[in-house]
Amino acid sequence: MFRYTFFFVLLASLFACNSTQDNTNQETTYTDVQIAGAMRNVMWKGELDGIIQLDTIQNKKGLYGLGPLSYLQGELLINDGQAYVSRVLTDSSMQVEATFDASAPFFVYANVNEWKELDLPKGIKTIEQLEAFIDEQTKAAKRPFAFKLKGEVAHAIIHIQNLPKGTAVSSPQEAHQGQTNYPLGQEKVDIVGFFSTSHQGVFTHHDTFLHLHLITSDQTKMGHLDEVEFGAMKLYLPVQ
Numbered sequence: 001m002f003r004y005t006f007f008f009v010l011l012a013s014l015f016a017c018n019s020t021q022d023n024t025n026q027e028t029t030y031t032d033v034q035i036a037g038a039m040r041n042v043m044w045k046g047e048l049d050g051i052i053q054l055d056t057i058q059n060k061k062g063l064y065g066l067g068p069l070s071y072l073q074g075e076l077l078i079n080d081g082q083a084y085v086s087r088v089l090t091d092s093s094m095q096v097e098a099t100f101d102a103s104a105p106f107f108v109y110a111n112v113n114e115w116k117e118l119d120l121p122k123g124i125k126t127i128e129q130l131e132a133f134i135d136e137q138t139k140a141a142k143r144p145f146a147f148k149l150k151g152e153v154a155h156a157i158i159h160i161q162n163l164p165k166g167t168a169v170s171s172p173q174e175a176h177q178g179q180t181n182y183p184l185g186q187e188k189v190d191i192v193g194f195f196s197t198s199h200q201g202v203f204t205h206h207d208t209f210l211h212l213h214l215i216t217s218d219q220t221k222m223g224h225l226d227e228v229e230f231g232a233m234k235l236y237l238p239v240q
Contacts, residue, residue: 050103065109158223
């Protein structure tokens with residue numbers, strides 16, 4: 001009888017220790033990335049209406065997020081607790097508004113309040129090189145995660161979705177009707193990104209592990225980042 005009692009006490013002790021360790025690990029890692037909707041449902045199923053209102057996200061401390069505006073009529077960015085909406089005005093001009101009064105057909109967001117700052121190596125000039133560098137730097141990190149960059153770009157191309165009202169969508173080609181591209185020269189910028197090797201078609205395109213939105217320091221230009229030549233940049237990765 002003593003042997004059985006001792007066995008159960010030992011099991012209970014081990015379970016308690018493991019539970020304590022799990023809780024500790026959970027508390028010391030950053031908040032999980034939150035995902036609403038999926039890019040593939042927008043592109044292939046035409047689910048264009050907003051499924052998340054940005055102003056319903058309760059915790060805005062250290063909040064970062066990105067996605068398209070509902071009905072693909074603009075772009076959304078949350079940078080350190082402030083939300084921005086960009087819309088096409090003309091082929092060469094846009095409107096950028098600071099507001100949480102917006103919705104998205106898919107959106108990814110996370111709260112990050114502790115960052116590890118790195119100088120982006122001078123040899124990292126393109127999005128593809130950035131992806132490879134981040135992947136290498138975070139092999140042991142919890143994924144997916146948000147990250148950001150701050151500094152200068154030599155040039156860049158951003159786009160804003162501008163789907164004509166009433167357009168039905170059943171393919172990526174149809175979804176990108178009206179998309180307007182904006183070239184940027186040398187600019188001081190903030191870039192918010194999300195990295196994942198397992199969310200292609202959810203919040204990244206099928207051929208990349210990154211989704212990036214750029215906003216200029218004067219907050220007059222913002223959109224999805226398609227092409228870039230990085231200048232002097234700081235890269236911020238979440239503290240694990």
